[in-house]
Amino acid sequence: MGKIIAIANQKGGVGKTTTSVNLAASLGVLEKKVLLIDADPQANATSGLGIDVEAVEVGSYQLLEHSVQAKAAIIKTDSPNLDLIPAHIDLVAIEIELVDQENRESMLKEAVKDIKDDYDYILIDCAPSLGLLTLNALTAADSVLIPIQCEYFALEGLGKLLNTIKSVQKIHNPELDIEGLLLTMYDSRLRLSNQVVDEVKKHFSEMVFKTIIQRNVRLSEAPSYGESIITYDAGSKGANNYLSLAEELITKNK
Template sequence: MGKIIAIANQKGGVGKTTTSINLAASLGVLEKKVLLIDADPQANATSGLGLDVDTIEIGTYQLLEHSKNAKDAILKTSTPNLDIIPSHIDLVAIEIELVDKEEREYMLKKALQEIKDDYDFILIDCAPSLGLLTLNALTAADSVIIPIQCEYFALEGLGKLLNTIKSVQKIHNQTLDIEGLLLTMYDSRLRLSNQVVEEVQKHFNDMVFQTIIQRNVRLSEAPSFGENIINYDASSKGASNYLSLAKELIIKNS
């Protein structure tokens, strides 16, 4: 039975897509069967895995519309054990199109029923908003990973996201769990980075992943080559951070 994990935070630039791509690739390398769903109209996870966004004909948009089924939308990637359901700029329109549909929050959940058992992990890269797309992801997911940037405004907006998760638990998905808070873009030389880490660990305790993702040039270069960090530079700090996160996730779920 596959576990569906949404990677969500309504703040942009906290490392959601970087985490989605590289955690998915790391799980694949560790011989787990993984599906990454790009649920962001910017389609960065799609291009970051080397797919040409302009040639995408079937993706998350058709899945949410229920005009195609999940199996039709799955594409293989060059990374072992990793498939993707790509995104396209068309996805911007889905919020308006679904607005008067019955059970519009459950479109993704229904679409994924038929393939849930084909994978060990299904990761959903969410858009940086708390709109209908993210709501669909949280309703479909078993749990959520929240990336938090080790910077000054890190905890701002976290309360809002946790409230959204609570209301999703209450109304749409009672079993939704918080998989963990993931500290990203950590720079050990900065006092501020260390303060944020302390603050988050103090407030949230066991909810925080032990793995911390460090700032790493190779990590930010990789997507421009359409590569995940494992393919791009397996010996980099970024690669070892994400492999360590993947191992932590596997242990947690075994």
């Protein structure tokens, strides 16, 4: 039985897509069968895996519209054991189109239920907002992983996200769990980074992943080559961090 994990935070620039792509690739390398669903109109997870976004004809937009079966939207990637449901800029329109639909929050859940058992993990890269797209991801997911950058406004907006998760649990998805908080963009030389780590651990102790994603130049270069950090530079600090996160996730879900 596959586990669906939404990677969400309405703040932009916290490392959601970086985490979605590299965690998915790391799980694949560790011999788990993984599907990544790009549910962000910016389609960065799609281009970050070397797929030409302009050429995408069937993807998460058609999936949410229910105009195709999930299987028809899946494409193989060059990364071992990793499949992708890509996104296209079209996805911007979906929120408006779904507004009048019945059960509009459950469109993604309905669409993926047939393929859930085909994978060990299905990761959903969410848009940086708390709109209908993210709501669909949270309704479809078993759990949510929240990246938090080690910077000044790190905890700003987290309360809002946790409230959204609570209301999704209450109304749409009582089974929704918090997989964990992931600290990203950590720079050990900065006092601020260390303060944020202490602060987050103080407030959320058990919920915080042991693995911390450090700032790493190779990590920011990889997407421009359309590769995950695992294929771009397997020996880098970024690759080690994400492999360690994948191992932690697998252990946690045994």
